[in-house]
Amino acid sequence: MNPLCLLFLSLLALNNIFRSQENVAHQPRWTYVQRENKRRTRIALINIPEKYHRQWENFGEITAINIENATKKISWTEIFPEWIDEEEENRKPKCPQIAPPALNSTLLERETRHYDLVVAKIPCKNGEKNWARDVFRLQIHLITANLLMRGRKNGRKVSVLLLTECRPMLEIFRCNELVEQDRERWLYRVDVKKLAERVSNLPVGSCELALKLERETGMVASLERERGYTRKREAYATVLHSSEDYVCGAITLAQSIRATGSIKDMVVVVDKTISGSSRKGLTEAGWLVLERERIRNPKANSGSYNEWNYTKLRLWQLTQYEKLVFLDSDLVVLKNIDFLFKLPEMSAISNSRTIFNSGLMVIEPSQCMFRVLMREKERVHSYNGGDQGFINEIFTWWHRIPQKLNFLKLSGSKKGLDLYGIHYLGVKPWKCYRDYDCNWNVIEQRGFADDGFHGTWWKVHDSMVPSLQKHCLLSSKDKERLERERVRAMTLAFNDDGHWKINITDSRLHL
Secondary structure, eight states, X not given: OOTTOOOOOOHHHHHHHOOSHHHHTTSOSOOOOOOOTTOOOEEEEESOXXXXXXXXXXXXXXXXXXXXXXXXXXXXXXXXXXXXOSSOTTOXXXXXXXXXXXXXXXXXXXXXXXXXXXXXXXXOOTTSTTTTOOHHHHHHHHHHHHHHHTTOOTTOEEEEXXXXXXXXXXXXXXXXXXXXXXXXXXXXEEEHHHHHHHHTTOOSTTSSBSOOOOSSTTHHHHHHHHHOOOOOSEEEEEEOOSOSTTHHHHHHHHHHHHHTTOOOEEEEEEXXXXXXHHHHHHHHHTOEEEEOOOOOOTTSOTTOTTTTGGGGGGGGGOTTOSEEEEEOTTEEEOSOOGGGGGSOSSEEOEEETTEEOTTEEEEOOOHHHHHHHHHHTTTOOOTTSSHHHXXXXXXXXXXXXXXXXXXXXXXXXXXXXOOSXXXXXXXXXXXXOSSSOGGGGOGGGGGGOOHHHHHHHHHHHHTSOHHHHGGGOOOHHHHHHHHHHHHHHHHTTOTTTOGGGSOOOOGGGGO
16 A cells, blocks of 8 residues: 555445444544654554443554643643733743643653554534634644644644534634544544744743743844845735724834834735725835725624624635734834744734734634634634624634744833833824824723823824825814813812813914
8 A cells, every 4th residue: 555545434334343332422423644664654543432442442552641731730721821920031931831741751751652643532612702712622723732742743744633512722723624524523634844943942822921032133134135025925914994083093004113123024914995095105105905804793783893893813814924013003123023924823912811812823824714713703702892802712722932022112111221112002093193002091091091192193193205204194083082081080180190281283274
Protein backbone atom coordinates (compact mmCIF):
# COMPACT_ATOMS: atom_id res chain seq x y z
CA MET A 1 0.00 0.00 0.00
CA ASN A 2 1.26 3.50 -0.80
CA PRO A 3 2.71 5.01 2.41
CA LEU A 4 0.60 8.16 2.00
CA CYS A 5 -2.58 6.51 0.87
CA LEU A 6 -5.96 7.04 2.51
CA LEU A 7 -7.15 4.12 4.58
CA PHE A 8 -10.95 4.05 4.62
CA LEU A 9 -12.62 1.92 7.27
CA SER A 10 -15.65 0.07 5.99
CA LEU A 11 -18.94 1.42 7.31
CA LEU A 12 -20.48 -2.02 6.96
CA ALA A 13 -17.71 -3.67 8.99
CA LEU A 14 -18.01 -1.00 11.69
CA ASN A 15 -21.75 -1.49 11.92
CA ASN A 16 -21.20 -5.17 12.61
CA ILE A 17 -18.93 -4.25 15.52
CA PHE A 18 -20.64 -1.13 16.86
CA ARG A 19 -24.38 -1.56 16.92
CA SER A 20 -25.37 0.32 20.03
CA GLN A 21 -26.03 4.07 20.04
CA GLU A 22 -23.63 4.42 22.98
CA ASN A 23 -20.73 2.93 21.06
CA VAL A 24 -21.35 5.15 18.04
CA ALA A 25 -20.50 8.16 20.21
CA HIS A 26 -16.99 6.79 20.75
CA GLN A 27 -16.14 5.20 17.42
CA PRO A 28 -16.11 6.87 14.00
CA ARG A 29 -17.80 5.42 10.97
CA TRP A 30 -14.93 6.73 8.86
CA THR A 31 -11.38 7.94 9.14
CA TYR A 32 -8.11 7.90 7.26
CA VAL A 33 -4.58 7.70 8.57
CA GLN A 34 -1.07 8.03 7.24
CA ARG A 35 0.73 4.70 7.06
CA GLU A 36 4.51 4.38 7.00
CA ASN A 37 6.76 1.46 6.15
CA LYS A 38 3.74 -0.84 5.98
CA ARG A 39 3.80 -1.12 9.77
CA ARG A 40 0.71 -1.41 11.87
CA THR A 41 -1.27 1.81 12.27
CA ARG A 42 -0.45 3.61 15.53
CA ILE A 43 -3.46 5.13 17.30
CA ALA A 44 -3.43 7.28 20.46
CA LEU A 45 -6.65 7.35 22.48
CA ILE A 46 -7.12 10.35 24.77
CA ASN A 47 -9.90 10.31 27.35
CA ILE A 48 -11.57 7.30 25.71
CA PRO A 49 -13.20 4.94 28.26
CA GLU A 50 -11.42 1.62 28.62
CA LYS A 51 -14.45 -0.39 27.56
CA TYR A 52 -14.01 0.95 24.01
CA HIS A 53 -10.27 0.25 23.70
CA ARG A 54 -10.69 -3.27 22.32
CA GLN A 55 -12.86 -1.94 19.50
CA TRP A 56 -10.03 0.35 18.40
CA GLU A 57 -7.54 -2.52 18.48
CA ASN A 58 -9.23 -3.83 15.34
CA PHE A 59 -7.69 -0.92 13.43
CA GLY A 60 -4.18 -0.57 14.85
CA GLU A 61 -1.80 -0.54 17.75
CA ILE A 62 -3.35 1.65 20.45
CA THR A 63 -1.88 3.72 23.27
CA ALA A 64 -4.47 4.85 25.81
CA ILE A 65 -3.92 8.12 27.67
CA ASN A 66 -6.21 8.92 30.57
CA ILE A 67 -6.41 12.46 31.89
CA GLU A 68 -6.86 13.77 35.39
CA ASN A 69 -9.50 16.49 35.14
CA ALA A 70 -7.78 19.79 35.98
CA THR A 71 -11.14 21.43 36.70
CA LYS A 72 -10.92 20.07 40.24
CA LYS A 73 -7.86 22.25 40.89
CA ILE A 74 -8.04 25.10 38.38
CA SER A 75 -10.81 27.55 37.52
CA TRP A 76 -11.18 29.37 34.20
CA THR A 77 -10.64 32.72 35.91
CA GLU A 78 -7.20 31.54 37.12
CA ILE A 79 -6.22 31.18 33.47
CA PHE A 80 -7.51 34.70 32.78
CA PRO A 81 -6.59 36.88 35.79
CA GLU A 82 -7.94 40.42 35.98
CA TRP A 83 -4.48 41.91 36.21
CA ILE A 84 -0.87 40.85 35.69
CA ASP A 85 2.35 42.80 36.14
CA GLU A 86 3.19 43.64 32.53
CA GLU A 87 6.21 45.75 33.49
CA GLU A 88 8.14 42.96 35.20
CA GLU A 89 9.58 41.33 32.08
CA ASN A 90 11.73 38.77 33.88
CA ARG A 91 9.17 37.56 36.37
CA LYS A 92 8.59 33.84 36.78
CA PRO A 93 5.52 32.51 34.96
CA LYS A 94 2.50 32.10 37.21
CA CYS A 95 0.28 30.22 34.83
CA PRO A 96 -1.59 27.19 36.16
CA GLN A 97 -0.39 23.92 34.71
CA ILE A 98 -3.07 22.45 32.46
CA ALA A 99 -1.46 20.17 29.88
CA PRO A 100 1.28 18.61 32.08
CA PRO A 101 -1.03 16.18 33.98
CA ALA A 102 -0.75 13.94 30.92
CA LEU A 103 2.73 14.94 29.77
CA ASN A 104 4.19 14.20 33.20
CA SER A 105 2.89 10.65 33.23
CA THR A 106 5.43 7.84 33.13
CA LEU A 107 4.03 6.71 29.81
CA LEU A 108 4.49 10.00 27.99
CA GLU A 109 7.80 10.89 29.62
CA ARG A 110 9.41 8.00 27.79
CA GLU A 111 7.13 8.22 24.76
CA THR A 112 8.78 9.80 21.71
CA ARG A 113 6.94 8.05 18.93
CA HIS A 114 4.50 9.77 16.63
CA TYR A 115 1.04 8.49 15.79
CA ASP A 116 -0.88 8.02 12.59
CA LEU A 117 -4.16 8.85 14.27
CA VAL A 118 -4.97 10.63 17.53
CA VAL A 119 -8.50 10.23 18.87
CA ALA A 120 -9.74 12.44 21.71
CA LYS A 121 -13.10 12.62 23.41
CA ILE A 122 -13.78 16.24 24.37
CA PRO A 123 -16.39 17.20 27.00
CA CYS A 124 -19.32 19.30 25.86
CA LYS A 125 -21.80 21.42 27.76
CA ASN A 126 -23.53 22.75 24.68
CA GLY A 127 -26.47 24.96 25.52
CA GLU A 128 -25.09 26.00 28.90
CA LYS A 129 -23.84 29.52 29.49
CA ASN A 130 -20.07 29.80 28.97
CA TRP A 131 -19.92 26.21 27.70
CA ALA A 132 -16.74 27.01 25.75
CA ARG A 133 -14.96 28.30 28.87
CA ASP A 134 -14.32 24.89 30.35
CA VAL A 135 -10.91 23.98 31.78
CA PHE A 136 -11.20 20.26 31.02
CA ARG A 137 -12.20 21.04 27.42
CA LEU A 138 -9.13 23.26 27.06
CA GLN A 139 -6.99 20.65 28.78
CA ILE A 140 -7.92 17.89 26.31
CA HIS A 141 -7.25 20.19 23.35
CA LEU A 142 -3.80 21.18 24.68
CA ILE A 143 -2.80 17.62 25.51
CA THR A 144 -3.90 16.45 22.06
CA ALA A 145 -1.87 19.22 20.42
CA ASN A 146 1.19 18.51 22.55
CA LEU A 147 1.01 14.81 21.76
CA LEU A 148 0.86 15.56 18.03
CA MET A 149 3.95 17.75 18.30
CA ARG A 150 6.12 15.17 20.09
CA GLY A 151 8.70 13.72 17.73
CA ARG A 152 7.30 15.86 14.91
CA LYS A 153 8.78 16.17 11.46
CA ASN A 154 8.54 19.45 9.58
CA GLY A 155 5.82 19.37 6.95
CA ARG A 156 4.41 16.12 8.27
CA LYS A 157 0.65 15.80 8.61
CA VAL A 158 -1.30 13.69 11.06
CA SER A 159 -4.94 12.75 11.41
CA VAL A 160 -6.91 13.85 14.46
CA LEU A 161 -10.40 12.68 15.30
CA LEU A 162 -12.21 14.74 17.92
CA LEU A 163 -15.36 13.25 19.42
CA THR A 164 -17.61 16.00 20.71
CA GLU A 165 -21.05 17.50 20.14
CA CYS A 166 -19.59 20.99 20.61
CA ARG A 167 -17.51 22.87 18.08
CA PRO A 168 -13.79 22.11 18.71
CA MET A 169 -11.53 25.00 19.61
CA LEU A 170 -10.85 26.98 16.45
CA GLU A 171 -7.79 28.50 18.12
CA ILE A 172 -6.01 25.12 17.97
CA PHE A 173 -7.67 23.06 15.24
CA ARG A 174 -8.44 25.34 12.31
CA CYS A 175 -11.48 25.00 10.09
CA ASN A 176 -9.33 24.74 6.95
CA GLU A 177 -7.83 21.54 8.39
CA LEU A 178 -11.25 19.93 8.82
CA VAL A 179 -11.58 17.02 6.38
CA GLU A 180 -15.01 15.75 7.33
CA GLN A 181 -17.61 16.31 10.02
CA ASP A 182 -20.56 14.14 10.92
CA ARG A 183 -22.58 14.98 14.02
CA GLU A 184 -20.16 14.60 16.94
CA ARG A 185 -17.20 13.42 14.84
CA TRP A 186 -14.67 15.97 13.59
CA LEU A 187 -11.83 14.66 11.44
CA TYR A 188 -8.81 16.93 10.89
CA ARG A 189 -5.67 16.57 8.80
CA VAL A 190 -3.16 18.72 10.69
CA ASP A 191 0.17 20.13 9.58
CA VAL A 192 2.25 19.51 12.70
CA LYS A 193 4.67 22.35 12.03
CA LYS A 194 1.86 24.89 11.78
CA LEU A 195 0.22 23.44 14.88
CA ALA A 196 3.49 23.89 16.74
CA GLU A 197 3.65 27.52 15.63
CA ARG A 198 0.17 28.08 17.04
CA VAL A 199 0.68 26.40 20.38
CA SER A 200 4.36 26.19 21.29
CA ASN A 201 6.00 28.88 23.42
CA LEU A 202 2.71 30.66 24.02
CA PRO A 203 1.04 31.16 27.37
CA VAL A 204 -1.99 29.30 28.57
CA GLY A 205 -4.82 31.76 28.14
CA SER A 206 -3.85 35.24 29.32
CA CYS A 207 -2.11 34.51 32.60
CA GLU A 208 1.12 35.84 31.10
CA LEU A 209 2.08 37.86 28.05
CA ALA A 210 2.33 36.24 24.63
CA LEU A 211 5.29 38.49 23.79
CA LYS A 212 7.90 40.77 25.25
CA LEU A 213 7.80 44.22 23.69
CA GLU A 214 10.56 44.84 21.18
CA ARG A 215 13.35 47.03 22.54
CA GLU A 216 13.73 48.73 19.17
CA THR A 217 10.21 49.22 17.87
CA GLY A 218 11.39 50.55 14.53
CA MET A 219 13.84 47.71 14.00
CA VAL A 220 11.58 45.58 11.80
CA ALA A 221 10.68 48.40 9.45
CA SER A 222 14.31 49.63 9.29
CA LEU A 223 15.61 46.20 8.32
CA GLU A 224 12.95 45.88 5.65
CA ARG A 225 13.97 49.18 4.10
CA GLU A 226 17.71 48.49 4.29
CA ARG A 227 17.62 44.96 2.88
CA GLY A 228 15.01 45.56 0.22
CA TYR A 229 11.41 44.94 1.18
CA THR A 230 9.82 41.74 -0.03
CA ARG A 231 6.14 42.44 0.37
CA LYS A 232 4.52 39.93 2.67
CA ARG A 233 0.86 39.03 2.72
CA GLU A 234 0.31 41.11 5.84
CA ALA A 235 -1.65 44.32 6.41
CA TYR A 236 -3.11 46.69 8.94
CA ALA A 237 -6.89 46.89 8.63
CA THR A 238 -9.85 48.89 9.83
CA VAL A 239 -13.58 48.92 9.06
CA LEU A 240 -16.01 51.80 8.34
CA HIS A 241 -19.72 51.13 8.02
CA SER A 242 -23.10 52.88 8.15
CA SER A 243 -21.68 56.34 8.87
CA GLU A 244 -18.87 58.71 7.91
CA ASP A 245 -18.32 59.74 11.52
CA TYR A 246 -15.12 57.70 11.74
CA VAL A 247 -13.53 58.69 8.41
CA CYS A 248 -11.39 61.34 10.11
CA GLY A 249 -10.31 58.78 12.71
CA ALA A 250 -9.29 56.27 10.03
CA ILE A 251 -7.28 58.90 8.14
CA THR A 252 -5.48 59.95 11.34
CA LEU A 253 -4.85 56.29 12.21
CA ALA A 254 -3.17 55.79 8.82
CA GLN A 255 -1.04 58.87 9.38
CA SER A 256 0.07 57.52 12.77
CA ILE A 257 1.00 54.08 11.36
CA ARG A 258 3.13 55.56 8.60
CA ALA A 259 4.81 57.93 11.07
CA THR A 260 6.22 54.92 12.95
CA GLY A 261 8.12 53.80 9.85
CA SER A 262 5.86 50.89 8.95
CA ILE A 263 5.59 50.09 5.26
CA LYS A 264 3.01 47.32 5.63
CA ASP A 265 -0.11 47.40 3.48
CA MET A 266 -3.11 49.20 4.98
CA VAL A 267 -6.64 48.16 4.00
CA VAL A 268 -9.98 49.67 4.99
CA VAL A 269 -13.29 47.86 4.48
CA VAL A 270 -16.14 50.28 3.69
CA ASP A 271 -19.77 49.98 2.66
CA LYS A 272 -21.89 52.03 0.29
CA THR A 273 -22.57 54.71 2.93
CA ILE A 274 -18.99 56.00 2.65
CA SER A 275 -18.94 58.78 0.02
CA GLY A 276 -16.61 59.18 -2.91
CA SER A 277 -14.87 62.21 -1.37
CA SER A 278 -14.25 60.29 1.85
CA ARG A 279 -12.88 57.32 -0.09
CA LYS A 280 -10.55 59.70 -1.92
CA GLY A 281 -9.28 61.01 1.41
CA LEU A 282 -8.78 57.47 2.74
CA THR A 283 -6.82 56.57 -0.38
CA GLU A 284 -4.67 59.70 -0.08
CA ALA A 285 -3.95 58.73 3.54
CA GLY A 286 -2.59 55.38 2.35
CA TRP A 287 -5.53 53.01 2.76
CA LEU A 288 -6.46 50.48 0.11
CA VAL A 289 -10.25 50.94 0.03
CA LEU A 290 -12.36 47.80 -0.39
CA GLU A 291 -16.15 48.00 -0.56
CA ARG A 292 -18.07 45.12 0.97
CA GLU A 293 -21.73 44.61 1.81
CA ARG A 294 -22.35 45.28 5.48
CA ILE A 295 -23.47 42.50 7.82
CA ARG A 296 -26.41 42.95 10.16
CA ASN A 297 -26.20 41.95 13.80
CA PRO A 298 -29.14 39.51 14.06
CA LYS A 299 -29.63 40.33 17.74
CA ALA A 300 -29.71 44.14 17.33
CA ASN A 301 -32.77 46.35 17.13
CA SER A 302 -33.43 48.17 13.88
CA GLY A 303 -31.72 51.56 13.87
CA SER A 304 -29.56 50.82 16.93
CA TYR A 305 -25.89 51.78 17.10
CA ASN A 306 -24.78 48.16 16.83
CA GLU A 307 -27.16 47.11 14.05
CA TRP A 308 -24.40 46.70 11.45
CA ASN A 309 -21.26 46.24 13.52
CA TYR A 310 -20.93 42.58 12.50
CA THR A 311 -19.50 44.03 9.27
CA LYS A 312 -16.18 43.59 11.07
CA LEU A 313 -16.50 39.89 10.27
CA ARG A 314 -15.70 40.74 6.64
CA LEU A 315 -12.06 40.91 7.72
CA TRP A 316 -11.88 37.12 7.62
CA GLN A 317 -12.71 37.26 3.90
CA LEU A 318 -9.55 39.21 3.06
CA THR A 319 -7.66 36.06 2.15
CA GLN A 320 -5.26 37.97 -0.08
CA TYR A 321 -3.52 38.46 3.27
CA GLU A 322 -2.21 35.72 5.54
CA LYS A 323 -2.42 37.94 8.60
CA LEU A 324 -4.08 41.21 9.59
CA VAL A 325 -3.58 43.51 12.54
CA PHE A 326 -7.01 45.06 12.96
CA LEU A 327 -7.26 48.50 14.56
CA ASP A 328 -10.41 50.41 15.43
CA SER A 329 -10.56 53.80 13.74
CA ASP A 330 -10.51 55.63 17.07
CA LEU A 331 -6.94 54.49 17.74
CA VAL A 332 -3.63 56.21 17.04
CA VAL A 333 -0.31 54.35 16.92
CA LEU A 334 2.65 56.02 18.61
CA LYS A 335 5.43 53.44 18.07
CA ASN A 336 6.09 50.77 15.49
CA ILE A 337 4.00 47.63 16.15
CA ASP A 338 4.96 45.53 13.12
CA PHE A 339 6.12 42.79 15.49
CA LEU A 340 2.46 41.98 16.13
CA PHE A 341 2.41 40.13 12.81
CA LYS A 342 4.52 37.44 14.48
CA LEU A 343 1.62 36.54 16.77
CA PRO A 344 -1.22 34.09 16.08
CA GLU A 345 -4.94 34.60 15.93
CA MET A 346 -6.39 35.55 18.42
CA SER A 347 -4.03 38.01 20.14
CA ALA A 348 -5.41 41.05 21.95
CA ILE A 349 -5.27 43.02 25.21
CA SER A 350 -7.37 42.12 28.22
CA ASN A 351 -10.55 44.14 28.57
CA SER A 352 -11.97 42.50 31.67
CA ARG A 353 -10.79 39.15 33.02
CA THR A 354 -11.81 36.54 30.42
CA ILE A 355 -12.77 39.18 27.82
CA PHE A 356 -10.39 40.78 25.32
CA ASN A 357 -10.82 44.17 23.69
CA SER A 358 -11.57 43.82 19.98
CA GLY A 359 -10.17 47.26 19.15
CA LEU A 360 -6.83 45.66 18.29
CA MET A 361 -6.71 42.05 17.15
CA VAL A 362 -4.34 39.78 15.25
CA ILE A 363 -6.46 37.96 12.65
CA GLU A 364 -5.72 35.21 10.13
CA PRO A 365 -8.22 35.54 7.24
CA SER A 366 -9.90 32.35 6.07
CA GLN A 367 -13.00 31.76 3.97
CA CYS A 368 -13.96 28.73 6.04
CA MET A 369 -13.54 30.78 9.22
CA PHE A 370 -15.82 33.42 7.73
CA ARG A 371 -18.42 30.73 7.06
CA VAL A 372 -18.13 29.54 10.66
CA LEU A 373 -18.67 33.09 11.93
CA MET A 374 -21.69 33.62 9.68
CA ARG A 375 -23.20 30.37 10.85
CA GLU A 376 -22.48 31.01 14.52
CA LYS A 377 -23.78 34.59 14.54
CA GLU A 378 -27.34 33.30 14.48
CA ARG A 379 -26.77 31.09 17.51
CA VAL A 380 -24.14 32.74 19.69
CA HIS A 381 -25.19 35.34 22.24
CA SER A 382 -23.02 38.47 22.44
CA TYR A 383 -22.54 39.61 26.05
CA ASN A 384 -22.58 43.29 25.03
CA GLY A 385 -24.85 42.99 22.01
CA GLY A 386 -22.03 43.87 19.61
CA ASP A 387 -19.14 42.43 17.65
CA GLN A 388 -16.76 42.38 20.62
CA GLY A 389 -19.09 40.17 22.65
CA PHE A 390 -19.66 37.85 19.70
CA ILE A 391 -15.98 37.42 18.78
CA ASN A 392 -15.15 36.73 22.42
CA GLU A 393 -17.58 33.81 22.42
CA ILE A 394 -15.86 32.34 19.35
CA PHE A 395 -12.28 32.80 20.56
CA THR A 396 -12.49 31.97 24.26
CA TRP A 397 -8.79 31.02 24.51
CA TRP A 398 -6.69 33.94 23.41
CA HIS A 399 -3.20 35.33 23.80
CA ARG A 400 -2.61 38.37 25.96
CA ILE A 401 -0.53 41.27 24.64
CA PRO A 402 0.54 44.31 26.70
CA GLN A 403 -2.00 47.03 27.46
CA LYS A 404 0.51 49.55 26.06
CA LEU A 405 -0.41 48.43 22.55
CA ASN A 406 -4.09 49.34 22.88
CA PHE A 407 -4.19 51.68 25.87
CA LEU A 408 -7.78 52.50 26.76
CA LYS A 409 -8.14 56.23 27.36
CA LEU A 410 -9.77 56.82 30.73
CA SER A 411 -9.85 59.77 33.09
CA GLY A 412 -7.00 59.48 35.57
CA SER A 413 -5.05 56.96 33.45
CA LYS A 414 -1.40 56.58 34.34
CA LYS A 415 0.78 59.29 32.85
CA GLY A 416 4.29 58.89 31.55
CA LEU A 417 3.74 55.38 30.22
CA ASP A 418 5.75 54.31 27.20
CA LEU A 419 2.66 53.70 25.07
CA TYR A 420 2.45 52.12 21.64
CA GLY A 421 -1.17 53.01 20.90
CA ILE A 422 -4.07 54.96 22.45
CA HIS A 423 -7.70 53.89 22.05
CA TYR A 424 -10.02 56.90 22.37
CA LEU A 425 -13.14 55.93 24.32
CA GLY A 426 -16.13 58.25 24.70
CA VAL A 427 -16.64 61.23 22.37
CA LYS A 428 -13.87 61.13 19.79
CA PRO A 429 -11.23 63.89 19.64
CA TRP A 430 -12.30 65.07 16.18
CA LYS A 431 -15.86 65.44 17.48
CA CYS A 432 -14.60 67.65 20.34
CA TYR A 433 -12.98 71.06 20.66
CA ARG A 434 -9.27 71.24 19.94
CA ASP A 435 -8.94 73.21 23.18
CA TYR A 436 -9.99 70.45 25.56
CA ASP A 437 -11.60 67.04 25.82
CA CYS A 438 -15.37 67.64 25.61
CA ASN A 439 -16.06 64.46 27.58
CA TRP A 440 -15.59 66.69 30.65
CA ASN A 441 -18.90 68.38 29.87
CA VAL A 442 -21.10 65.27 30.02
CA ILE A 443 -21.71 63.49 33.33
CA GLU A 444 -21.97 60.04 31.75
CA GLN A 445 -18.74 60.51 29.77
CA ARG A 446 -16.43 62.23 32.26
CA GLY A 447 -14.81 58.87 32.97
CA PHE A 448 -13.32 59.02 29.46
CA ALA A 449 -11.98 62.60 29.73
CA ASP A 450 -8.25 63.32 29.64
CA ASP A 451 -6.76 66.49 28.15
CA GLY A 452 -3.26 65.03 27.83
CA PHE A 453 -4.29 62.08 25.66
CA HIS A 454 -6.68 64.41 23.81
CA GLY A 455 -3.71 66.61 22.92
CA THR A 456 -1.73 63.60 21.69
CA TRP A 457 -4.38 62.85 19.08
CA TRP A 458 -4.32 66.44 17.86
CA LYS A 459 -0.55 66.35 17.42
CA VAL A 460 -1.01 63.46 14.98
CA HIS A 461 -3.81 65.38 13.24
CA ASP A 462 -1.68 68.51 12.88
CA SER A 463 1.08 66.53 11.15
CA MET A 464 -1.29 65.75 8.27
CA VAL A 465 -1.48 67.79 5.08
CA PRO A 466 -4.44 70.24 4.82
CA SER A 467 -6.24 68.10 2.26
CA LEU A 468 -6.51 65.33 4.88
CA GLN A 469 -7.32 67.66 7.78
CA LYS A 470 -10.45 68.84 5.96
CA HIS A 471 -12.04 65.45 6.68
CA CYS A 472 -11.95 66.32 10.39
CA LEU A 473 -14.17 69.41 10.30
CA LEU A 474 -17.18 69.79 12.60
CA SER A 475 -20.68 69.57 11.18
CA SER A 476 -23.36 72.07 12.21
CA LYS A 477 -24.93 69.35 14.38
CA ASP A 478 -21.58 68.74 16.07
CA LYS A 479 -21.23 72.45 16.85
CA GLU A 480 -24.75 72.65 18.26
CA ARG A 481 -24.14 69.57 20.42
CA LEU A 482 -20.86 70.89 21.78
CA GLU A 483 -22.38 74.25 22.74
CA ARG A 484 -25.42 72.59 24.29
CA GLU A 485 -23.21 70.33 26.41
CA ARG A 486 -20.94 73.24 27.43
CA VAL A 487 -23.92 75.32 28.56
CA ARG A 488 -25.30 72.37 30.50
CA ALA A 489 -21.95 71.87 32.25
CA MET A 490 -21.99 75.57 33.16
CA THR A 491 -25.57 75.23 34.49
CA LEU A 492 -24.58 72.24 36.62
CA ALA A 493 -21.48 74.16 37.72
CA PHE A 494 -18.81 71.57 37.15
CA ASN A 495 -16.37 73.64 39.19
CA ASP A 496 -14.12 70.71 40.05
CA ASP A 497 -12.41 71.04 36.69
CA GLY A 498 -13.96 74.16 35.18
CA HIS A 499 -13.47 73.14 31.58
CA TRP A 500 -16.66 74.90 30.53
CA LYS A 501 -14.98 78.20 31.48
CA ILE A 502 -12.16 77.78 28.95
CA ASN A 503 -12.24 80.23 26.04
CA ILE A 504 -12.74 78.14 22.90
CA THR A 505 -10.37 79.07 20.05
CA ASP A 506 -11.01 76.08 17.76
CA SER A 507 -11.10 77.59 14.28
CA ARG A 508 -13.31 74.73 13.04
CA LEU A 509 -16.26 76.40 14.83
CA HIS A 510 -16.17 79.11 12.18
CA LEU A 511 -15.78 76.89 9.10
